[in-house]
Amino acid sequence: MIKEYKSGTSTTQDGSDAITLPSHVAGSGTQDRLVDTARVYAHAAASDNTLKAYARDWAHFARWCRMKGAEPLPPSPEMIGLYLADLASPSDPSPALSVSTIERRLSGLAWNYAQRGFALDRKNRHIATVLAGIKRKHARPPVQKEAILRDDILAMVATLPYDLRGLRDRAILLLGYAGGLRRSEIVSLDVHKDDTPDSGGWIEIMDKGALLTLNAKTGWREVEIGRGSSDQTCPVHALEQGLHFAKKDFGPVFVSTARDGKTALDARLSDKHVARLIKQTALDARLSDKHVARLIKQTVLDAGIRSDLPEKDRIALFSGHSLRAGLVSSAEVDERYVQKHLGHASAEMTRRYQRRPDRFRVNLTKAARL
Template structure:
């Protein structure tokens, strides 16, 4: 193996480069085609295009993007080492994994979680090309086990936004169109325990847009009613019930109604961009990055964790802080929080609960000590 090393070897998945991409590096959807012995026709060609569309929809857009970047990075690494990414070689992938875990110059080693994600991306890409990556092969499995043993660390969790924090954050927003929109995003995201992608993928009605990730219904009820969200989430379709708050200032349903009314939105994406002068809503759906930027900016404006330097405060909070905040603050039985967040296991829900009573069940005393 050539002795040279490139800083890009351990670069994040999103890293781009100018290395040429051969035909085998094209998008996996392009591998869907007619069998060689079948003659093409207008109908069959259209079905191939349809099948490609379904193939692209088999994973989230961000997942497809990450997997494509993973393959591009690995293919470039192979070219630099004078080898070929196809067919899969457990020995070469074992070396690649070891390289990812080794710092190079000013480039730090990748985390264990990122390396495992890279391997998942390679497995997926090989499968689309008709190959199987034997991840249990000793050349891969033993190297990865050693990396886990030597470098694994507890996951770094984002700070939870607590009730007093979210109230301070929304209080910093103006009452113009952008302020109404961002207030609704924060309160709906918090009360719904939503991922940032789930917030921005909402439509007003079912089937309003092809890229919809769910829709809303505002319902009346004996206890004031609320908003019912139907979400196409990571773990499948689920419903999230968001009840009305104790006051208009903190009520997520009221904030949503105000935004929809003044923005004159009755079809398509719920959360969209505003015009440059801030006087009207556009048709373009917001990116999920807007939610992350909004959380960070309002955390700064509200003076949350002002005991820390600004850079550290920004690093502590993200869009996921809304989801962790609800899990940490809702004073209800844990199983209701688990259902609300759409978690398969209670253990996953507990990871989100930054402020729960960890010693409520005391097995020491129960054992007689």
């Protein structure tokens, strides 16, 4: 746990150690336990990945300040404005950061200052005007990943073997596609509620399909995945097969496998260890949620999708989000149902996932009787 000391106080990278008893309250065993409980809840306020990103943001800013002969505390809007400018147009050989990354860095700084008892005024002119200028000069439309459509996903699934690892990967692809799930949501699933402390949700398999209860970016939501028209393409059947042959009745749904591909290990697929799908990992290696993206890219190549392009360009077109985008682009249902299924807060966010929009399905010109 990384600590930074300032005026006799310490703060961990998640800020939980900032929670203590007031100085005028005498400590006791009960109160100390309450402090520990509060720190656990404070740590749970953000995901581990977010906390790690915020810690990296602070470390980078603190190092930058030292190189400029300044201190990161207390917050100086003038220095932060200069820092943002340096991120957009570096004075050293470092690559310029995108606008979205710069905004994320600023959010990380605001969070870190809050954990240290300071308020960062992002509307201060030294920060707000610099950021507005960066957006005006450097902002670009977001680069969208190619959608994986129905025929694509079927071709990708057909490339997988029927060993334990192949069954697992088939379930990842079909469940992720049919559920419009994020990579992190796929690997965070448990077999039952409260199986593990780091669970991000659980599954219930029913006669007509599977119900996924997810604790996602936008809060708790339920995702209903119906059974498919055939066992070869049914996500629920793939999930059942994967669990059955892995002998999984407790804990994480998706785990790494042994080198021989015949034994399921206990380790959840996580972002701590990255492995390739095709090449086997060491017996004790754990795969990551990036495994889903690697799986997609490898099977895209194997299935011959967009074979008119060079291999490098084909790989760059696809990522984990291709599954979600593909569902939105392929599903011919009311937009409201797709929005609910994906857990989007707004219809506008759902439309961003639409890669093949029927732009004139709603004709407001005719609706206005013109």
